[in-house]
Amino acid sequence: MSHPNGYHETTVQVDQVTKSFGEFTAVNQLSLSVRPGRIYGLLGPNGAGKTTTIRMIVNITAPDSGNIKIFGKQITPELQDRIGYLPEERGLYKKMKVGEQLKFFAELKNINGKEADQRIDKWLARLKLSEWKLKKSMELSKGMQQKIQFITAVLHEPDLIILDEPFSGLDPVNVELLKDVVLELKAAGKTIIFSTHQMEVAEEICDDICLINRSRKVLEGSIRQVRQSFGRNTVALRFEGDESVLSDPAMVTKVERHADEMEVLLAEGADAQILLKRLVAAGAVVGKFEMMEPSLNDIFIAKVTEAA
């Protein structure tokens, strides 16, 4: 196990935390727990309070009330060294060479000398940036700079890695590259908090998610739990014949037509089996009838618009 301090049930425990800036409440009575060795998705629209929550976890701001524990303890400067953080506000020293810059950030995490040099070379190679080591960072493309910033978050081999929108602005090749790296880190036992508003990415790599909207938590749990709790009320359907059954408002609330099939949203309380029976009874030839799981995107939109 990669936790030298022994086992904690949670790597990050946020308890009833509130943070306001003047009149504006950025985070309201938020509780969440991140289990070790998992990828935790912090999801929500822009301005929901994700970044403020993260800043409190990494001890940049203090909560007005509530309590945060990292690795089972109150945060201290020593614990900060076990956290790697890639903020959404990104920057590098423009005129500093990439290698020197990484060395500086390593030193800020108490990694010095040869050890730091070796890790820098290893990571530059892994992210295909080795030939840029002696270039000034202003000569790098935005995507390359972003990968350098990613390295600063993982160089000191932290147990907890917090990535705020790590993939935004990257080309698909680099998104895949970073995704692989994130999954490798997970396989190595690291805990990863991953903040984004891109649901497809979250769906792909997160184990657990927490959805925040307007400074409050909307839902939390493993991806499977969340989907199940949202129920199965959409049917992917392909058939030939009478469509009149679909216009019964007691059965169907919405029909979305695609190229050769349709997505049917069942009315509340309606049973998919009865819909199938009635279709068959009406003489339709059913080519496809499949219960669909709601996508994270659907859940996200449903939850956010519901609150509005």
Add this chain to the structure above:
Amino acid sequence: MTKFLAIVKREYIQRVRSKLFVVMTILGPILLMVFTVVPGLLMSIKTEDTRLGIVDQTSGTKVFDAVRDSLVKPDRRDSNPKAEMVESLNANSKERVERANQAFTGRILVSKLESSAGSEDEIKRELNNKIVKDEIDGYLIIPPDILENSGASPSFYSKNLSDLPTQAQIERAINDAVRKLRLTAAGVSEEALDRLSKPVNLEVYPVNEKGEQGGRASGIAGFAIPFIVAFLIYITVLLYGQVILGAVVEEKETRIAEILFSSVKSGTLMLGKLIGVSLVAVTQLGIWAAAFGLVVTYGLAAMSSRGLDQIPLHLPAVFFIYLFVFFALGYFIYATLYVLVGSMVTTTQEGGQVAMPIIFLLMAGLYLAFPVMRSPNSSFATWLSLVPFFSPIVMVVRVVTQTPPFWQIALSLLIGLVTVIGLLWVAARVYRVGMLMYGKKATIPEMLRWVRQS
């Protein structure tokens, strides 16, 4: 501590290695020379000779000869009576400026103009024509009763009335000549005139607090040294204040601050930046001082080889320790003010405007040094030497003029030190909270709230 050193090291190495630093280190002294010496030279260089015509309306050529002698051999000042010049300090300094300028003015070519025309108006018309035809640059009319009538005054006519040094030279020449002739006319012999005109010099001796009298000394050290220290603080703050400001704002402009704060405290960052830039300043000033030292040593060697005396400095070594300590204190007080401004603003340009009052504060300290110099142990001076923003300059003045009790020096240092730490503390807090709100300058009430909050 490793983190702090990492910040200091980065700040220092990045700056010292930059091209700007190398260029400024080499060009700095040259630019300083260019900006201080050259305008002075330009002001005082006169490229052309002045052709002056003199119309002497007195009988005989006595007055004309005396004025001409005085103009052509202007530097017989030592034999001139000084008594009248000592009316006030101002007149005295004016006098000094004129003498310095005189060395650079062009020659004055004097010609005696005989006029055929009768009335004064006709003479003037004729001479004005000469000016227009560029035969002369100006003319002087000496009235006939100049020796007898003390109210009579000569008049000068010229196209260019802006050449004040030349006019001053002419005025002084007439003055000397006429005064001398009037005295001779009153029966004073030439020999008596020279003897009686010898200036009186005031000899000054210091008395210390034990009542002992020291050797003959000069007050110039007491006057000059505080100004040298004040000037050094001023120049250093002027040169590096903006650099410190830029260094503090750098992480905000490049948006690195958030990453840094996930690793270090804002106070560590502030202090690291301040020390890093200060070491750069020490390096640069050190290089300049070494170059200056070489020139001076060489110059002194050259002087003594020509048999010229070196000027010994009669100041105890402890003075130089005080000078250094107060210079360092002054530098850090003003440097932390720039740190504070840097923590408030979001861009360097914005910081430049907000930082303006710092310079005024510094200059106020310089002006306040004057009254302190004249009465260094007044209660005004004592209080002022405890106020942190003025103490570095004012206390140095007091130490050099009449050394105050040690406890006052120590208290002044302590207050200054507390100020530096307090300013850094506030700056660190303002920086940390302000960093979370990009793109917005902090207002004073907001800052106060942030300081209380965090």
